[in-house]
Amino acid sequence: MSDRNATSPRLRGVLEGIPSYKPGRPAAAGGPVSYKLSSNENPYPPLPGVLESVTAAAGSFNRYPDLACTALCEELAERFDVPVSHLATGTGSVGLAQQLVQATAGPGDEVLYAWRSFEAYPIITQISGATSVPIPLTGAGAGHLPAGGGGTEAHDLDAMADAITDRTRLVFVCTPNNPTGPAIPGADLRRFLDRVPGDVLVVLDEAYREFVRDERVVDGLDFYRDRPNVCVLRTFSKAYGLAGLRVGFAVAHEPVAAALRKTAVPFGVSQLAQEAAIASLRSEDALLERVEALVKERTRVGDELRAQGWTVPDSQANFVWLRLGARTADFARKAEAAGVMVRPFDGEGVRVSIGETAANDLFLQVAASFRKEL
Numbered sequence: 001m002s003d004r005n006a007t008s009p010r011l012r013g014v015l016e017g018i019p020s021y022k023p024g025r026p027a028a029a030g031g032p033v034s035y036k037l038s039s040n041e042n043p044y045p046p047l048p049g050v051l052e053s054v055t056a057a058a059g060s061f062n063r064y065p066d067l068a069c070t071a072l073c074e075e076l077a078e079r080f081d082v083p084v085s086h087l088a089t090g091t092g093s094v095g096l097a098q099q100l101v102q103a104t105a106g107p108g109d110e111v112l113y114a115w116r117s118f119e120a121y122p123i124i125t126q127i128s129g130a131t132s133v134p135i136p137l138t139g140a141g142a143g144h145l146p147a148g149g150g151g152t153e154a155h156d157l158d159a160m161a162d163a164i165t166d167r168t169r170l171v172f173v174c175t176p177n178n179p180t181g182p183a184i185p186g187a188d189l190r191r192f193l194d195r196v197p198g199d200v201l202v203v204l205d206e207a208y209r210e211f212v213r214d215e216r217v218v219d220g221l222d223f224y225r226d227r228p229n230v231c232v233l234r235t236f237s238k239a240y241g242l243a244g245l246r247v248g249f250a251v252a253h254e255p256v257a258a259a260l261r262k263t264a265v266p267f268g269v270s271q272l273a274q275e276a277a278i279a280s281l282r283s284e285d286a287l288l289e290r291v292e293a294l295v296k297e298r299t300r301v302g303d304e305l306r307a308q309g310w311t312v313p314d315s316q317a318n319f320v321w322l323r324l325g326a327r328t329a330d331f332a333r334k335a336e337a338a339g340v341m342v343r344p345f346d347g348e349g350v351r352v353s354i355g356e357t358a359a360n361d362l363f364l365q366v367a368a369s370f371r372k373e374l
Protein backbone atom coordinates (compact mmCIF):
# COMPACT_ATOMS: atom_id res chain seq x y z
CA MET A 1 0.00 0.00 0.00
CA SER A 2 1.34 3.46 -0.77
CA ASP A 3 1.92 5.96 2.01
CA ARG A 4 1.56 9.59 0.93
CA ASN A 5 3.07 10.81 4.19
CA ALA A 6 6.23 8.77 3.92
CA THR A 7 9.36 10.85 4.24
CA SER A 8 11.56 8.66 2.08
CA PRO A 9 11.05 6.30 -0.84
CA ARG A 10 10.47 2.66 -0.09
CA LEU A 11 13.58 0.59 -0.82
CA ARG A 12 13.79 -3.15 -1.34
CA GLY A 13 14.18 -4.98 1.94
CA VAL A 14 17.05 -7.06 0.55
CA LEU A 15 19.28 -3.98 0.68
CA GLU A 16 19.30 -4.13 4.45
CA GLY A 17 22.37 -5.79 5.82
CA ILE A 18 24.23 -5.96 2.53
CA PRO A 19 27.90 -5.91 3.46
CA SER A 20 29.60 -3.00 1.76
CA TYR A 21 32.47 -3.74 -0.60
CA LYS A 22 35.68 -2.65 1.11
CA PRO A 23 38.23 -1.36 -1.36
CA GLY A 24 41.88 -1.84 -0.47
CA ARG A 25 43.14 1.30 1.22
CA PRO A 26 45.38 3.55 -0.84
CA ALA A 27 49.02 4.15 -0.04
CA ALA A 28 49.40 6.89 2.55
CA ALA A 29 50.21 10.29 1.10
CA GLY A 30 53.03 12.31 2.59
CA GLY A 31 54.76 9.50 4.51
CA PRO A 32 58.35 8.49 3.80
CA VAL A 33 57.39 5.63 1.44
CA SER A 34 54.11 3.87 1.13
CA TYR A 35 53.04 0.97 -1.06
CA LYS A 36 49.54 -0.23 -1.86
CA LEU A 37 49.44 -4.01 -1.57
CA SER A 38 45.75 -4.08 -0.75
CA SER A 39 43.90 -4.50 -4.07
CA ASN A 40 45.83 -7.07 -6.13
CA GLU A 41 46.66 -4.43 -8.69
CA ASN A 42 49.51 -4.67 -11.14
CA PRO A 43 52.47 -2.56 -10.00
CA TYR A 44 53.69 -2.00 -13.58
CA PRO A 45 52.82 0.95 -15.84
CA PRO A 46 50.60 0.24 -18.89
CA LEU A 47 51.86 -2.27 -21.45
CA PRO A 48 53.55 -0.90 -24.60
CA GLY A 49 51.07 0.77 -26.94
CA VAL A 50 48.24 0.88 -24.40
CA LEU A 51 48.68 4.45 -23.25
CA GLU A 52 48.97 5.61 -26.85
CA SER A 53 45.74 3.93 -27.93
CA VAL A 54 43.87 5.21 -24.89
CA THR A 55 45.16 8.73 -25.48
CA ALA A 56 44.04 8.56 -29.11
CA ALA A 57 40.57 7.31 -28.07
CA ALA A 58 40.27 10.09 -25.49
CA GLY A 59 39.79 12.60 -28.32
CA SER A 60 36.36 11.08 -29.03
CA PHE A 61 34.79 10.69 -25.65
CA ASN A 62 31.92 12.99 -26.58
CA ARG A 63 30.67 9.89 -28.47
CA TYR A 64 29.16 6.74 -27.00
CA PRO A 65 31.40 3.69 -27.20
CA ASP A 66 30.74 0.73 -29.49
CA LEU A 67 27.89 -0.96 -27.60
CA ALA A 68 28.81 -4.45 -28.82
CA CYS A 69 32.58 -4.07 -28.28
CA THR A 70 32.91 -5.48 -31.79
CA ALA A 71 36.64 -5.09 -32.35
CA LEU A 72 37.50 -6.31 -28.86
CA CYS A 73 35.25 -9.36 -29.18
CA GLU A 74 36.82 -10.23 -32.54
CA GLU A 75 40.27 -9.96 -31.00
CA LEU A 76 39.20 -12.11 -28.02
CA ALA A 77 37.55 -14.71 -30.26
CA GLU A 78 40.77 -15.17 -32.17
CA ARG A 79 43.04 -15.08 -29.13
CA PHE A 80 41.03 -17.68 -27.18
CA ASP A 81 39.67 -19.68 -30.10
CA VAL A 82 35.99 -19.21 -29.27
CA PRO A 83 33.07 -17.99 -31.43
CA VAL A 84 32.19 -14.30 -31.07
CA SER A 85 28.65 -15.39 -30.13
CA HIS A 86 30.11 -17.04 -27.00
CA LEU A 87 31.65 -13.80 -25.72
CA ALA A 88 30.27 -11.02 -23.57
CA THR A 89 32.12 -8.02 -22.21
CA GLY A 90 31.38 -6.12 -19.03
CA THR A 91 32.52 -3.45 -16.60
CA GLY A 92 35.15 -5.66 -15.07
CA SER A 93 34.41 -9.29 -14.42
CA VAL A 94 32.59 -8.25 -11.25
CA GLY A 95 30.05 -6.55 -13.50
CA LEU A 96 29.61 -9.79 -15.42
CA ALA A 97 29.33 -11.78 -12.18
CA GLN A 98 26.49 -9.51 -11.09
CA GLN A 99 24.74 -9.91 -14.46
CA LEU A 100 25.02 -13.70 -14.20
CA VAL A 101 23.31 -13.68 -10.80
CA GLN A 102 20.62 -11.34 -12.11
CA ALA A 103 20.07 -13.63 -15.07
CA THR A 104 19.74 -16.81 -13.01
CA ALA A 105 18.65 -16.17 -9.43
CA GLY A 106 15.97 -14.27 -7.56
CA PRO A 107 14.06 -14.64 -4.28
CA GLY A 108 13.87 -18.28 -3.20
CA ASP A 109 16.86 -19.30 -5.33
CA GLU A 110 20.29 -20.22 -3.99
CA VAL A 111 23.75 -19.09 -5.05
CA LEU A 112 26.55 -21.32 -3.83
CA TYR A 113 30.17 -20.36 -3.31
CA ALA A 114 33.17 -21.19 -1.18
CA TRP A 115 33.88 -18.96 1.79
CA ARG A 116 36.01 -17.04 2.33
CA SER A 117 36.20 -16.11 -1.30
CA PHE A 118 35.66 -13.00 -3.42
CA GLU A 119 33.77 -10.51 -1.30
CA ALA A 120 31.53 -9.44 -4.18
CA TYR A 121 29.67 -12.80 -4.22
CA PRO A 122 27.53 -12.26 -1.10
CA ILE A 123 26.83 -8.66 -2.12
CA ILE A 124 25.57 -9.37 -5.63
CA THR A 125 23.62 -12.41 -4.43
CA GLN A 126 21.81 -10.39 -1.80
CA ILE A 127 21.04 -7.56 -4.23
CA SER A 128 19.26 -10.01 -6.51
CA GLY A 129 17.18 -11.26 -3.57
CA ALA A 130 18.62 -14.78 -3.78
CA THR A 131 20.02 -16.72 -0.83
CA SER A 132 23.76 -17.18 -0.30
CA VAL A 133 25.01 -20.66 0.53
CA PRO A 134 28.64 -20.25 1.64
CA ILE A 135 30.68 -23.44 2.00
CA PRO A 136 33.77 -23.21 4.26
CA LEU A 137 37.18 -23.65 2.68
CA THR A 138 39.15 -26.77 3.55
CA GLY A 139 41.12 -26.55 6.76
CA ALA A 140 40.30 -22.89 7.26
CA GLY A 141 40.50 -21.98 10.92
CA ALA A 142 37.26 -20.41 12.05
CA GLY A 143 38.69 -17.04 12.93
CA HIS A 144 41.63 -18.32 14.94
CA LEU A 145 45.24 -19.09 14.20
CA PRO A 146 45.28 -22.68 13.00
CA ALA A 147 47.29 -24.99 15.22
CA GLY A 148 50.32 -26.60 13.64
CA GLY A 149 49.85 -27.30 9.96
CA GLY A 150 47.15 -24.72 9.41
CA GLY A 151 45.16 -25.70 6.35
CA THR A 152 45.12 -25.56 2.65
CA GLU A 153 42.31 -22.97 2.50
CA ALA A 154 41.03 -24.32 -0.81
CA HIS A 155 37.53 -25.01 -2.18
CA ASP A 156 35.87 -28.01 -0.55
CA LEU A 157 34.33 -29.22 -3.80
CA ASP A 158 32.73 -32.35 -2.31
CA ALA A 159 30.93 -30.26 0.29
CA MET A 160 29.90 -27.80 -2.42
CA ALA A 161 28.46 -30.55 -4.63
CA ASP A 162 26.66 -32.01 -1.59
CA ALA A 163 25.10 -28.60 -0.92
CA ILE A 164 23.43 -28.32 -4.32
CA THR A 165 19.63 -28.44 -4.03
CA ASP A 166 16.63 -27.95 -6.33
CA ARG A 167 16.90 -24.26 -5.50
CA THR A 168 20.55 -23.86 -6.57
CA ARG A 169 20.81 -21.70 -9.68
CA LEU A 170 24.44 -20.63 -9.78
CA VAL A 171 27.74 -21.80 -8.29
CA PHE A 172 30.77 -19.51 -8.17
CA VAL A 173 34.10 -21.30 -8.32
CA CYS A 174 36.95 -18.88 -7.73
CA THR A 175 40.21 -20.33 -9.02
CA PRO A 176 42.73 -19.20 -7.90
CA ASN A 177 40.73 -18.28 -4.83
CA ASN A 178 40.74 -14.67 -3.67
CA PRO A 179 41.92 -14.09 -0.92
CA THR A 180 43.59 -17.40 0.01
CA GLY A 181 45.37 -18.22 -3.28
CA PRO A 182 45.02 -21.93 -4.18
CA ALA A 183 43.83 -22.92 -7.66
CA ILE A 184 41.76 -26.04 -8.25
CA PRO A 185 43.46 -29.01 -9.98
CA GLY A 186 41.76 -29.98 -13.23
CA ALA A 187 40.88 -33.52 -12.13
CA ASP A 188 39.12 -32.19 -9.02
CA LEU A 189 37.22 -29.58 -11.00
CA ARG A 190 36.13 -32.15 -13.58
CA ARG A 191 34.82 -34.48 -10.89
CA PHE A 192 32.89 -31.58 -9.36
CA LEU A 193 31.43 -30.43 -12.69
CA ASP A 194 30.29 -34.00 -13.36
CA ARG A 195 28.19 -33.81 -10.19
CA VAL A 196 26.51 -30.48 -11.03
CA PRO A 197 23.08 -30.76 -12.71
CA GLY A 198 22.98 -29.35 -16.24
CA ASP A 199 20.51 -26.61 -15.31
CA VAL A 200 22.81 -25.08 -12.68
CA LEU A 201 25.24 -22.46 -14.00
CA VAL A 202 28.84 -22.86 -12.84
CA VAL A 203 30.85 -19.65 -13.05
CA LEU A 204 34.59 -20.23 -13.15
CA ASP A 205 35.99 -16.94 -11.91
CA GLU A 206 39.52 -16.92 -13.29
CA ALA A 207 40.55 -13.35 -12.50
CA TYR A 208 44.10 -14.54 -11.77
CA ARG A 209 44.42 -17.21 -14.47
CA GLU A 210 47.59 -15.69 -15.97
CA PHE A 211 49.50 -16.21 -12.71
CA VAL A 212 48.79 -19.94 -12.39
CA ARG A 213 51.87 -22.18 -12.54
CA ASP A 214 50.53 -25.34 -10.85
CA GLU A 215 50.61 -27.85 -13.70
CA ARG A 216 47.67 -29.80 -12.36
CA VAL A 217 45.41 -26.82 -13.04
CA VAL A 218 43.46 -26.89 -16.31
CA ASP A 219 42.35 -23.78 -18.20
CA GLY A 220 38.67 -23.13 -17.49
CA LEU A 221 38.06 -22.67 -21.19
CA ASP A 222 38.73 -26.39 -21.68
CA PHE A 223 35.75 -27.11 -19.39
CA TYR A 224 33.48 -24.59 -21.05
CA ARG A 225 33.87 -26.11 -24.51
CA ASP A 226 31.74 -29.21 -23.96
CA ARG A 227 29.69 -27.97 -21.01
CA PRO A 228 26.86 -25.52 -21.76
CA ASN A 229 26.40 -24.84 -18.03
CA VAL A 230 29.94 -23.48 -17.54
CA CYS A 231 30.79 -19.79 -17.89
CA VAL A 232 34.39 -18.55 -17.61
CA LEU A 233 35.08 -15.04 -16.33
CA ARG A 234 38.32 -13.22 -17.11
CA THR A 235 39.44 -9.69 -16.46
CA PHE A 236 41.90 -7.12 -17.74
CA SER A 237 42.22 -5.69 -14.22
CA LYS A 238 44.92 -7.87 -12.74
CA ALA A 239 47.62 -9.32 -15.03
CA TYR A 240 46.90 -6.79 -17.80
CA GLY A 241 46.97 -3.85 -15.40
CA LEU A 242 43.75 -2.12 -16.52
CA ALA A 243 41.93 -2.12 -13.17
CA GLY A 244 40.99 1.54 -13.46
CA LEU A 245 39.41 1.17 -16.90
CA ARG A 246 36.83 -1.51 -15.97
CA VAL A 247 36.76 -4.21 -18.59
CA GLY A 248 36.38 -7.96 -18.34
CA PHE A 249 34.82 -10.71 -20.42
CA ALA A 250 32.86 -13.91 -20.16
CA VAL A 251 33.01 -17.01 -22.33
CA ALA A 252 29.91 -19.19 -22.34
CA HIS A 253 27.59 -20.99 -24.72
CA GLU A 254 24.98 -18.92 -26.51
CA PRO A 255 22.04 -18.87 -24.10
CA VAL A 256 24.29 -17.65 -21.27
CA ALA A 257 26.25 -15.22 -23.44
CA ALA A 258 22.94 -13.84 -24.77
CA ALA A 259 21.64 -13.44 -21.20
CA LEU A 260 24.76 -11.43 -20.42
CA ARG A 261 24.12 -9.11 -23.34
CA LYS A 262 20.51 -8.61 -22.17
CA THR A 263 21.47 -7.78 -18.58
CA ALA A 264 24.32 -5.41 -19.48
CA VAL A 265 24.10 -1.72 -18.68
CA PRO A 266 24.11 -0.13 -22.15
CA PHE A 267 27.48 1.34 -23.14
CA GLY A 268 29.05 0.17 -19.87
CA VAL A 269 32.48 -0.53 -21.32
CA SER A 270 34.02 2.76 -22.43
CA GLN A 271 35.83 3.16 -25.74
CA LEU A 272 39.01 3.87 -23.77
CA ALA A 273 38.66 0.53 -22.02
CA GLN A 274 37.94 -1.26 -25.31
CA GLU A 275 40.99 0.24 -27.03
CA ALA A 276 43.20 -0.46 -24.01
CA ALA A 277 42.09 -4.08 -23.89
CA ILE A 278 42.79 -4.57 -27.61
CA ALA A 279 46.25 -3.00 -27.32
CA SER A 280 46.96 -5.13 -24.23
CA LEU A 281 46.06 -8.33 -26.07
CA ARG A 282 48.54 -7.32 -28.76
CA SER A 283 51.31 -6.91 -26.16
CA GLU A 284 51.36 -10.55 -25.19
CA ASP A 285 55.16 -10.83 -24.89
CA ALA A 286 55.52 -7.87 -22.55
CA LEU A 287 52.55 -9.14 -20.55
CA LEU A 288 54.04 -12.60 -20.08
CA GLU A 289 57.37 -11.11 -19.03
CA ARG A 290 55.75 -9.02 -16.31
CA VAL A 291 53.53 -11.82 -15.10
CA GLU A 292 56.60 -14.07 -14.89
CA ALA A 293 58.43 -11.48 -12.79
CA LEU A 294 55.45 -11.25 -10.41
CA VAL A 295 55.26 -15.04 -10.18
CA LYS A 296 58.96 -15.14 -9.25
CA GLU A 297 58.33 -12.55 -6.56
CA ARG A 298 55.36 -14.57 -5.31
CA THR A 299 57.60 -17.61 -4.94
CA ARG A 300 60.26 -15.58 -3.17
CA VAL A 301 57.74 -14.01 -0.77
CA GLY A 302 56.06 -17.36 -0.03
CA ASP A 303 59.36 -19.13 0.60
CA GLU A 304 60.61 -16.35 2.84
CA LEU A 305 57.38 -16.30 4.86
CA ARG A 306 57.58 -20.06 5.41
CA ALA A 307 61.21 -19.69 6.43
CA GLN A 308 60.01 -17.15 9.00
CA GLY A 309 57.66 -19.82 10.37
CA TRP A 310 54.34 -18.79 8.80
CA THR A 311 51.85 -21.23 7.34
CA VAL A 312 51.05 -19.91 3.87
CA PRO A 313 48.57 -21.56 1.50
CA ASP A 314 49.92 -22.27 -1.99
CA SER A 315 49.07 -19.10 -3.90
CA GLN A 316 48.64 -19.30 -7.64
CA ALA A 317 47.65 -15.64 -7.86
CA ASN A 318 49.36 -12.27 -7.35
CA PHE A 319 48.89 -12.20 -3.58
CA VAL A 320 49.59 -14.22 -0.45
CA TRP A 321 47.35 -14.94 2.52
CA LEU A 322 48.30 -14.91 6.18
CA ARG A 323 45.73 -16.32 8.56
CA LEU A 324 46.13 -14.16 11.65
CA GLY A 325 42.80 -14.58 13.41
CA ALA A 326 42.42 -12.05 16.23
CA ARG A 327 45.81 -10.52 15.38
CA THR A 328 44.67 -9.39 11.92
CA ALA A 329 43.96 -5.75 12.72
CA ASP A 330 47.19 -5.44 14.69
CA PHE A 331 49.20 -6.77 11.76
CA ALA A 332 47.49 -4.41 9.32
CA ARG A 333 48.24 -1.44 11.60
CA LYS A 334 51.90 -2.38 11.90
CA ALA A 335 52.19 -2.85 8.15
CA GLU A 336 50.65 0.55 7.55
CA ALA A 337 53.02 2.17 10.04
CA ALA A 338 55.90 0.60 8.12
CA GLY A 339 54.59 1.92 4.79
CA VAL A 340 52.67 -1.04 3.32
CA MET A 341 48.90 -1.18 2.95
CA VAL A 342 47.58 -4.72 3.16
CA ARG A 343 43.98 -5.93 2.97
CA PRO A 344 42.75 -7.10 6.38
CA PHE A 345 39.68 -9.33 6.77
CA ASP A 346 38.88 -8.71 10.39
CA GLY A 347 39.31 -11.68 12.66
CA GLU A 348 40.50 -13.85 9.76
CA GLY A 349 43.69 -12.74 8.09
CA VAL A 350 45.41 -10.40 5.67
CA ARG A 351 45.77 -10.62 1.94
CA VAL A 352 48.93 -9.03 0.64
CA SER A 353 49.38 -8.33 -3.06
CA ILE A 354 52.69 -9.02 -4.75
CA GLY A 355 54.02 -5.64 -5.78
CA GLU A 356 57.34 -4.08 -6.70
CA THR A 357 60.36 -5.75 -5.09
CA ALA A 358 60.91 -2.95 -2.57
CA ALA A 359 57.29 -3.20 -1.44
CA ASN A 360 57.53 -6.97 -1.03
CA ASP A 361 60.75 -6.55 0.97
CA LEU A 362 59.07 -4.09 3.28
CA PHE A 363 56.15 -6.48 3.83
CA LEU A 364 58.58 -9.33 4.57
CA GLN A 365 60.29 -7.17 7.19
CA VAL A 366 56.96 -6.43 8.85
CA ALA A 367 56.07 -10.13 8.81
CA ALA A 368 59.43 -11.10 10.31
CA SER A 369 59.23 -8.67 13.21
CA PHE A 370 55.57 -9.56 13.85
CA ARG A 371 56.51 -13.22 13.93
CA LYS A 372 59.16 -12.58 16.59
CA GLU A 373 56.53 -11.03 18.87
CA LEU A 374 54.16 -14.03 18.65
Ligand SMILES: *Cc1c(COP(=O)(O)O)cnc(C)c1O
Pocket: 040, 091, 092, 093, 094, 095, 118, 174, 178, 205, 207, 234, 235, 236, 237, 238, 243, 246, 247, 248
Ligand atom coordinates in the same frame (compact mmCIF):
# COMPACT_ATOMS: atom_id res chain seq x y z
C1 LIG B 1 39.63 -8.68 -8.98
C2 LIG B 1 38.66 -9.81 -9.11
C3 LIG B 1 37.63 -9.81 -10.06
C4 LIG B 1 37.32 -8.76 -11.01
O1 LIG B 1 37.74 -7.59 -11.03
P1 LIG B 1 37.24 -6.56 -12.12
O2 LIG B 1 38.14 -5.43 -11.89
O3 LIG B 1 35.82 -6.29 -11.83
O4 LIG B 1 37.41 -7.22 -13.44
C5 LIG B 1 36.81 -10.90 -10.16
N1 LIG B 1 36.96 -11.94 -9.37
C6 LIG B 1 37.92 -11.98 -8.46
C7 LIG B 1 38.04 -13.19 -7.63
C8 LIG B 1 38.79 -10.92 -8.29
O5 LIG B 1 39.70 -10.98 -7.34
